[in-house]
Amino acid sequence: MTQRVNWWRWGDPAHRFEPPPDFLTCLFERLGVAPRPKAPEPAPPRLPDRTPVLDGLPHETDDAHRLAHAGGRSYLDLVRLRRGSLEHAPDAVLYPATAEEVGEILRRADCAVVPFGGGTSVVGGVAPARGSHRGVATLDLTRLSRLLEVDRESLLARVECGIMGPALESELARHGLTLGHFPQSFEYSTLGGWIATRSAGQASGRYGRIEDMVAGLRAITPAGEIVTRAVPASASGPEVRELLVGSEGTLGVIVEATLRVHPIPESRAFASYLFPSFEAGLRAIRRMAQEGPAPAIVRLSDVVETEAAMKLADADRSFGLKLLRFLGRSPGAHLMLGFEGGDGKHARVIARREGGFGVGAGPGERWDRERFRHPYLRDALLDYGLLVETLETATSWSNVPRLYTAVRGALSGLILCHVSHVYSDGASLYFTVIADAPRGEEEERWTRMKEAACDALVSNGGTISHHHGVGADHRAWLVSERGELAVKALRAMKGVLDPRGILNPGKLHS
Amino acid sequence: MTQRVNWWRWGDPAHRFEPPPDFLTCLFERLGVAPRPKAPEPAPPRLPDRTPVLDGLPHETDDAHRLAHAGGRSYLDLVRLRRGSLEHAPDAVLYPATAEEVGEILRRADCAVVPFGGGTSVVGGVAPARGSHRGVATLDLTRLSRLLEVDRESLLARVECGIMGPALESELARHGLTLGHFPQSFEYSTLGGWIATRSAGQASGRYGRIEDMVAGLRAITPAGEIVTRAVPASASGPEVRELLVGSEGTLGVIVEATLRVHPIPESRAFASYLFPSFEAGLRAIRRMAQEGPAPAIVRLSDVVETEAAMKLADADRSFGLKLLRFLGRSPGAHLMLGFEGGDGKHARVIARREGGFGVGAGPGERWDRERFRHPYLRDALLDYGLLVETLETATSWSNVPRLYTAVRGALSGLILCHVSHVYSDGASLYFTVIADAPRGEEEERWTRMKEAACDALVSNGGTISHHHGVGADHRAWLVSERGELAVKALRAMKGVLDPRGILNPGKLHS
Structure with missing residues (x-):
C-alpha cells in the first residue's frame, strides 16, 4: 500500500537541500531580518477523531494513512503540517486497485471523496474538505499504475x-x-x-x-x-x-x-546566455517561439532571479562572472535553453543576435542534474522561518511587461521571476516570493500577498493559473476569469456526472 | 445585405467545371451506366407559405432570402434544391450587424434560430429545423465581418x-x-x-x-x-x-x-511522388508526421483516386505517366506535398527512401491553382444524374488499414480515398463516392450507403467526423462515439445556455 513517508516536507525523507551559509546570510540581509536558528523537526501530530464514513468498502483509518493525505504541498499546507493544525485530515483513505473498484467506491460512498495522486498540489487541490457531507475520504489512486x-x-x-x-x-x-x-x-x-x-x-x-x-x-x-x-x-x-x-x-x-x-531523443544539449535585461531576453525567446522550432526547454530568469540563482550556485567564483564584473556589466537576465534531438542552431543564432552573451552548456547541465532538488530547498528555508511560495500565470507577448510589473507590485519581499513556457502568442510567468514570516503570522502574510497578486493577474490580462490549477486557493478568481455563465454551465454538467456532489468539494467550481 | 445567388449549386453562378468528355465516358463505363443527357437547370421553386415568427425584430421573408438559406451543400441538400422540395426553408432570415443585435435576437426570438455563416455544411448543419417551436428563422451572420x-x-x-x-x-x-x-x-x-x-x-x-x-x-x-x-x-x-x-x-x-x-511565408513549393501502393505512401507520410516538421500540405490518394485524378487531368498524355506505363508500372498512389516557408528537405528524403517516384512540382501546382474548383465538378456530375458525396474520419496509424477496408466495404460505386491531414498518432481518411442515382432514388441510395459507412466508422475505431462536423446527418452515431453520459452532460450545459432550446434544433446533441 503506497504511502508518502515524508508527511511534513517534500519527497524523500533521505534528501535535504541545505542552502549554502553565504546564500542564507545574503537572504536574511536582503529581507532585513536578523538571522534566526533552524526550527526543530515537528513530531507527528495527533489527528482529530475520525467520523466513520465508509460502510463495506475496504479503507484505512490509521493516523499514518490520514496524515499522508492531509494536504498538498503549498506553503500554507507545509506551515499547517509543521504546526500540527490538521482539522482537515481525511476520515479515511481508500486504495482502489482497479477502475472497477473506483466505480464501486463512487457509487457507494456516502461522504465527500477526494481523488489523490501524488498529493503535490500547491493550490489546495487535494485538501480533504467535507463540503455538505458528514465525512471525507481520500481516494489514493497510486495502485492504478500499469x-x-x-x-x-x-x-x-x-x-x-x-x-x-x-x-x-x-x-x-x-x-x-x-x-x-x-x-x-x-x-x-x-x-x-x-x-x-x-x-x-x-x-x-x-x-x-x-x-x-x-x-x-x-x-x-x-x-x-x-x-x-x-x-x-x-x-x-x-x-x-x-x-x-x-x-x-x-x-x-x-x-x-x-x-x-x-x-527517446538521440541527443540532449544545453546552452545559456546572459542578456543585458529581462526585456532583451523576452525579445529573443519570443522570436524562438514564433520562428520555431522552439527549444524543448526555455527558461529566462529576470535580473533578480538570475542574481539569486548565481548566489545559490556560488557562481561568484566562476571565471565568466568575474569577467563580466571586470567589464563592468551586471550578469543581467539568464536564459537557459535545452535542446532535444536537434542542434538548436536557429535558437542559438537568435540568442546571439538579440544580444545574448553565451556562457556555455554548464548552467543548463547543472540545472538538469539538480532540477528535482529545488522543492527541498523550500523546506530548508521554511526551517529558518521564511515564507517561500510561487505563483504563475500566462499572457500574450505584448502584455508580458504590464502583467510582470503588476504582479511584482502586488507582492513583497524578494520576488524572483522567470518565463518557463513559450508559445507563438505568449508566455508563462513564474514568480517565486521569499519573505519574512514570523511564526504565527505565516498564513495572514501569504494570504494577503496572494490575494493582491491574484487580483493583479485577473485585472491585467493574465490567467489565474498557467499550470498549477485552481484547487481551493484560486476559486475566488475563477468567475472573474471565466464569467458567471460559463461557470454555471460547467456546474450543470457536474450535476449530471456527480449528482450527489461527493467529488472534491470546495475545489474548482464545486 | 449578403445573399448567395447560386441557390441550387456551389458558389459563383459564373463558374462551371465541366468534366472532360473522356472522363465522363470513362465514369459511366466504370459505373455500368448508359450515358445520359445533362439535366436542365431547375427553376426557382415556390416556397411554402411562411409562419410569421418574428415580432419587432428586423428580418426578411422574401423567397430569395429564404431560398438562399434553405440548406447546406450536402448531396441530399443539392438533390432537394434541384427538385424544389423545400418544406424546410426558413420562415425568415435575420441579418444582424453587431454582437448586440445577435444578443437581442436570441433574447427575444420566439422560434427556432439557425446560425448561418456561408451555408456550406455538408452534414445538414444549417437545415432550418423547427424542433418543437412554431417557426424557424435563419440568422445570417455575414454582416459581422470586421x-x-x-x-x-x-x-x-x-x-x-x-x-x-x-x-x-x-x-x-x-x-x-x-x-x-x-x-x-x-x-x-x-x-x-x-x-x-x-x-x-x-x-x-x-x-x-x-x-x-x-x-x-x-x-x-x-x-x-x-x-x-x-x-x-x-x-x-x-x-x-x-x-x-x-x-x-x-x-x-x-x-x-x-x-x-x-x-505570410516567404516561399511555397510543391512536390509529388508516386508510390507503388497506398500502404507504401502511408508509411512515408507517417514518418513525415512523426519525425517532423510535417509538410504544410500532405495529400496521399489511394490507387483508385490517383487513377481518377489522372484521367480528370488528362494526364494520360503526360511524359511521366507514359514512361511509367512503358516500364510496366501502374501509377500507384499519388502523394502531393506542399511546403510553406521551408524547403521540406526531410520530407523529400523520406518520400524517396520509402519508395516514392518523384514526379515534380507540376501536379501540386496545378492542384493549388484549381483546388477551389472541385466543388463545381460535383454539381456538373449531378447534372448527369450521378451521386457524388464525401465522408471523412480519422484514426490512429495502426488502425488506418482496418478502417479503410471497412468503410470501402460499406460503400458502393466508384470509391476514391485520400489522406489529407496527418498527426503524430494518426491520420484522416477522406472518401469520395460516385455512384449511379436514378431520379427519385437519390435519397434512398445515399442514405443507405451513408448509414452503412457510419456504422463501419464507429465500429472500427474511427471518429464520426474529422472536420465536417455532426449536424443533423451524424447525430445518430454520436452516442456510439461519445457514450450516453457525455452526451447527457453536454445537454445539461445546453440547458443553462439555451434554456428555451431555440438554437439550431436537431443538430449535434440538440
Whole structure:
C-alpha cells in the first residue's frame, strides 16, 4: 500500500537541500531580518477523531494513512503540517486497485471523496474538505499504475493514471519511448494528477502541455463512465476530453489515458546566455517561439532571479562572472535553453543576435542534474522561518511587461521571476516570493500577498493559473476569469456526472 | 445585405467545371451506366407559405432570402434544391450587424434560430429545423465581418466571425499575416462556421486545425455572453473554449475570435511522388508526421483516386505517366506535398527512401491553382444524374488499414480515398463516392450507403467526423462515439445556455 513517508516536507525523507551559509546570510540581509536558528523537526501530530464514513468498502483509518493525505504541498499546507493544525485530515483513505473498484467506491460512498495522486498540489487541490457531507475520504489512486498497451506504430501508450512520473518514464523507456512531461513535481506526482490539473512540463517547447499529449481518456464518475475515443482529431462536437482535462477531481476520476509518446531523443544539449535585461531576453525567446522550432526547454530568469540563482550556485567564483564584473556589466537576465534531438542552431543564432552573451552548456547541465532538488530547498528555508511560495500565470507577448510589473507590485519581499513556457502568442510567468514570516503570522502574510497578486493577474490580462490549477486557493478568481455563465454551465454538467456532489468539494467550481 | 445567388449549386453562378468528355465516358463505363443527357437547370421553386415568427425584430421573408438559406451543400441538400422540395426553408432570415443585435435576437426570438455563416455544411448543419417551436428563422451572420484588432507582437488578430475566408485572408495580408486555414469551402465559408464545426484546412500540417488557431472567443447565448480570455495557455479548469469550438450553433453564436496568425511565408513549393501502393505512401507520410516538421500540405490518394485524378487531368498524355506505363508500372498512389516557408528537405528524403517516384512540382501546382474548383465538378456530375458525396474520419496509424477496408466495404460505386491531414498518432481518411442515382432514388441510395459507412466508422475505431462536423446527418452515431453520459452532460450545459432550446434544433446533441 503506497504511502508518502515524508508527511511534513517534500519527497524523500533521505534528501535535504541545505542552502549554502553565504546564500542564507545574503537572504536574511536582503529581507532585513536578523538571522534566526533552524526550527526543530515537528513530531507527528495527533489527528482529530475520525467520523466513520465508509460502510463495506475496504479503507484505512490509521493516523499514518490520514496524515499522508492531509494536504498538498503549498506553503500554507507545509506551515499547517509543521504546526500540527490538521482539522482537515481525511476520515479515511481508500486504495482502489482497479477502475472497477473506483466505480464501486463512487457509487457507494456516502461522504465527500477526494481523488489523490501524488498529493503535490500547491493550490489546495487535494485538501480533504467535507463540503455538505458528514465525512471525507481520500481516494489514493497510486495502485492504478500499469502501462496497459503500447502502439509503436501510432506512438500511443495506454496507461493507468495512478502511475508516478519516474515509473511511467522507465516503463516507456523499455520501449525506447518517452512522454516528455517533466513538471517540477515529476518525481512525486501522477499522470492522473497532471491531467486533472492541466499541467505543463519543463520540456513543453518540444512536447507540449499535458492536454496536447492526451489522445483519449477514461474517467469514472458517480453516474457512470466516460471514455473518449483515442483518435488524432475529431469534429464530432465539443471536445469532451477537454472537459475532463483540468477537472481537478470534481467531475470524475481519470483512471486511464492514451498518450502521445515519442522516441527517446538521440541527443540532449544545453546552452545559456546572459542578456543585458529581462526585456532583451523576452525579445529573443519570443522570436524562438514564433520562428520555431522552439527549444524543448526555455527558461529566462529576470535580473533578480538570475542574481539569486548565481548566489545559490556560488557562481561568484566562476571565471565568466568575474569577467563580466571586470567589464563592468551586471550578469543581467539568464536564459537557459535545452535542446532535444536537434542542434538548436536557429535558437542559438537568435540568442546571439538579440544580444545574448553565451556562457556555455554548464548552467543548463547543472540545472538538469539538480532540477528535482529545488522543492527541498523550500523546506530548508521554511526551517529558518521564511515564507517561500510561487505563483504563475500566462499572457500574450505584448502584455508580458504590464502583467510582470503588476504582479511584482502586488507582492513583497524578494520576488524572483522567470518565463518557463513559450508559445507563438505568449508566455508563462513564474514568480517565486521569499519573505519574512514570523511564526504565527505565516498564513495572514501569504494570504494577503496572494490575494493582491491574484487580483493583479485577473485585472491585467493574465490567467489565474498557467499550470498549477485552481484547487481551493484560486476559486475566488475563477468567475472573474471565466464569467458567471460559463461557470454555471460547467456546474450543470457536474450535476449530471456527480449528482450527489461527493467529488472534491470546495475545489474548482464545486 | 449578403445573399448567395447560386441557390441550387456551389458558389459563383459564373463558374462551371465541366468534366472532360473522356472522363465522363470513362465514369459511366466504370459505373455500368448508359450515358445520359445533362439535366436542365431547375427553376426557382415556390416556397411554402411562411409562419410569421418574428415580432419587432428586423428580418426578411422574401423567397430569395429564404431560398438562399434553405440548406447546406450536402448531396441530399443539392438533390432537394434541384427538385424544389423545400418544406424546410426558413420562415425568415435575420441579418444582424453587431454582437448586440445577435444578443437581442436570441433574447427575444420566439422560434427556432439557425446560425448561418456561408451555408456550406455538408452534414445538414444549417437545415432550418423547427424542433418543437412554431417557426424557424435563419440568422445570417455575414454582416459581422470586421477585423477588429491586430497584435503584431503576439501574432494575434481579433476578428468578427461572419467574415468569409477570402476577406479574412486579404485583411490579414495587409498586415503581412495569414491565418493559414484553407478548408475546401474556403471561398464561401466563414470564420464562425469553421470554429463552430471544428474544421481543418488543407495546410493543417503547418498551421494546425481551427481549434489550434483560436486563442479566445466571444459567444452570445440566449442566457448571456461567454468570453474566454485570449491567453496562450491556462490551467484554470476545463477549457470552456473547447466547448464552444465544435458546438455547431447549438450552444451560442460565436461572434468574435482572437486568432493565432502567422507571417505570410516567404516561399511555397510543391512536390509529388508516386508510390507503388497506398500502404507504401502511408508509411512515408507517417514518418513525415512523426519525425517532423510535417509538410504544410500532405495529400496521399489511394490507387483508385490517383487513377481518377489522372484521367480528370488528362494526364494520360503526360511524359511521366507514359514512361511509367512503358516500364510496366501502374501509377500507384499519388502523394502531393506542399511546403510553406521551408524547403521540406526531410520530407523529400523520406518520400524517396520509402519508395516514392518523384514526379515534380507540376501536379501540386496545378492542384493549388484549381483546388477551389472541385466543388463545381460535383454539381456538373449531378447534372448527369450521378451521386457524388464525401465522408471523412480519422484514426490512429495502426488502425488506418482496418478502417479503410471497412468503410470501402460499406460503400458502393466508384470509391476514391485520400489522406489529407496527418498527426503524430494518426491520420484522416477522406472518401469520395460516385455512384449511379436514378431520379427519385437519390435519397434512398445515399442514405443507405451513408448509414452503412457510419456504422463501419464507429465500429472500427474511427471518429464520426474529422472536420465536417455532426449536424443533423451524424447525430445518430454520436452516442456510439461519445457514450450516453457525455452526451447527457453536454445537454445539461445546453440547458443553462439555451434554456428555451431555440438554437439550431436537431443538430449535434440538440
